[in-house]
Amino acid sequence: MLSTEQAGDIFDRIRKLSTADEVEVFFSGGHFALTRFANNTIHQNVAEENYVVSVRTAFDKRTARATTNKFDNESLRRVVRASEDLAKVQHPDADLLPMADAREAAGSAGDGARATHATWRYFDETAAVTPQLRAEGVRKIVNVAQSHKLTAAGIFSSADSLEGMFNSRGLSHWHTQTLAEVSVTMLGEDSSGWQKANSPDVRNLNPLQLAETAARKAIDSAHPREIAAGKCTVILEPAAVLDLVGFMFWDYSGMAILDQRSFLTGRIGTSLFGDNITISDDVTHPLQTGAPFDGEGMTRHTVPLVEGGKVNRVVYARATAERMKRSDYKDKVGPIEATGHGFPLPNEMGEMPLNIVFASPKNPQTIEQMIASTERGVLVTRMWYIREVDPYEKILTGMTRDGTFYVEDGRVKHGLRNFRFNESLVHMLSNVEGLSVPLRSCGEESFDMVVPAMKVNDFNFTEVTKF
């Protein structure tokens, strides 16, 4: 893996090549390997190694970026020139700030936010995973499938990666981490089941257990019946919750408010959700992953976004915070301070929270308890192909998938044909009857989060598909 010393040497070479007022260099890359299986066979099996250096130069109020994966002198000369050539033809941007120094990057994010500290997220055991070890994990999954007369599909991946930043004002950061992931789909004649988990430490993953759970879902949802679409009580497993709520976090951004594209415009400070919903962004949470600094090198602060259903505040990159302080919204958006959530500059979106953690409820329920207290409802394993229908009411559409069950009189009765939903997140999070203890969860539509399962009333299913 690229070392911090090698990166420092590359940064020094780039500084010497540049004529810009300021230079920022962002490193990323690592090793990634993924074993993919379907039809009880490993059918794709890949590995790659790649490192990238991205150079941002700034001349007075003008900036631009160029990126390469080649570190020889000629390539570095070319990437610096490309960045500078792009920057020089920009119109001056009055909102562009000088690059941050170490003191500013450590900064404070105002009321309720707290500084973070680097977290160890690199495990040698994950970095050392071999194709043979992944194949062995797949073999266990396939054995489960065959023992139940099912067909398995899925992945087992492992990666080690780095993110590093250096700038000409003396700021430097370096973060390495590992991640292993297993995802399993079990297919029956007319049903399916799914499970997925990931962790920086491969020892936390249990492919056999994931396979057994996915297989049980496929078996229990066999011969699915159709019931009419309509509003009903749903029990959403954490992966289903994650994939839905992920669509709102782009809007917890100062830039989104200034652009008037956020559903929180005019709603910050209001009780938008039920009082059992409390959400923060916290890169230091033990179940979270990611670097403790943002795209400008600012320390990521823990930010309480929603407390007891009331939307308290949004996150900010440095320049966004300064713009917000001068805007008509400045008295309507809660605390305004750079929080360490900016994307690498220059960009259109500003910032967003990427380390979402839902708070544990006062009286957590297990999924089994949610089922036991349900007279009639639907248990949902995962959602699929979610898209935003209405950006301000946050109406989302999508499908259920891979394990949808009818619940009656406190018991799971049988599998169901999958539904299409059209549901407002504002409505959904105002109608949460019960929550489980939040878990690290991963889906396919949104980024990983620490989220609970939810029991939601009046969830809006609008159509039924053919399987």
Add this chain to the structure above:
Amino acid sequence: MKHVAHWALDVATTRGATYGDTRIVAHHSRSLTTKNGKVSSASDTESVGMSVRVLADGAWGFAASDNLSRAALEATAAQAVEIARASARVRQRDVVLAPEKPVSAEWTTPHKIDPFTISVAQNIDLLLKVDSELRAVAGVTLAETNLNFNREEQWFVSSEGAYIHQTKYSTGAGYCAYAFAGNEIQKRSYPNSYGGQWQNKGYELIEELKLLENARRIAEEAVGLHHADQCPEGTFDIILDSSQLGLQIHESVGHPIELDRVLGMEANFAGTSFLTLDKLRKLQYGSELVNVVADARQEHGPGLGTFAFDDEGVPAQCTPIITNGLFTGYLSSRETAHTIGENRSGGTLRAEGWNHLPMIRMTNISLLPGQKPLSLEQLIASTDQGILMQTNRSWSIDDKRYNFQFGCETGWEIKGGKRVRVVKNPSYSGITTEFWNSLDAICSRDEWTLWGTPNCGKGQPQQVMGTGHGAAPSRFRRIKVGSAYKQN
């Protein structure tokens, strides 16, 4: 590059690979965007690397590296063989490739103007002029524009003797105007949503798009949606403009015909397909007017799915997918062709960049235009009661590609053959085959556009690929409208 590739292939075959191919790729992209009167991003990216794909012990292995030194190439090839041997531990049968005659060939995307020769200052000037036009309309609260250029040079070398050097150019541009008022955000985009229009062309595409000329109209339409009535809910005849129909084709024809999906190879992520093998040449996919092809050849047009050879060295082809409504073809590869009784691949295997495994991807999946002259205005004039829907705003379809729902940016209610009022938030939904069987009119060649979808996601790890979709405005009878906003 041939000798460089052979450093890797020689190691692979020495270590026991029965087949191997190498792709060396150099990719250069430029992205410029503006927002509300300022350049919001300006970036250049180059990425160079190589990959080795091998068959050993009857199973696949793949490894890629950014390091093009001889030692790294040989190590990457050795790693690919080791991975293939690990794959072979969990397999049901050996992979067998359909035969393909190896060729030596050179090809470059036909283009008039290399987009990288146009100054950045000129590009920014154009975008800021468009931005200014958009924001000149009172009520526009956010204006965004984009220009994107790509150049990808690839050397493909196989252990069977193929040597193919291709250089592909693609260009994309577009903009959108947002209007926020009350409790509603409306937007209009041009020439299409989510990045505009993209084709395998040079800078001449930008000149053809007439970006500046349409900006004022688009901004006025965005603001005007706040004064429009909600699209009615119910069952209506609908007319889709060509860009929305392009996405409809992508989702409800393009994906379900991917043979890897059909065979279950994508079951864990992208899903499977309702088009099981027994349906080939038996299923009435659409009405007799429906003729869809998968055409990667240059003569089909400069789509994002146009090339000379795919990423396993198979020449570009035209495959009839739906013929007079009958389902007649899948997208296939050398590995999968035999499952549909073919002895040759359909030539659809493509990879994103140097570091991803090639997989079956849509080429240009196009609905052929109607044979009889028919303009959009004539189609509207022949519609007694219906909704015209324009420019996609949301899209969703289940994992077997049956049930879909699309939302559009704007609509027109049609009564007595005339547009009577603009309606906002139009949406429609249905079941794929029922929908295509309800098609009763397709506009003719003059209304046909080859749209580019630059952001098609598939695979694990996920890859993004550009696909092409030709379409002319078409009418569908008795379609369910308005479910997206229906609160039961």
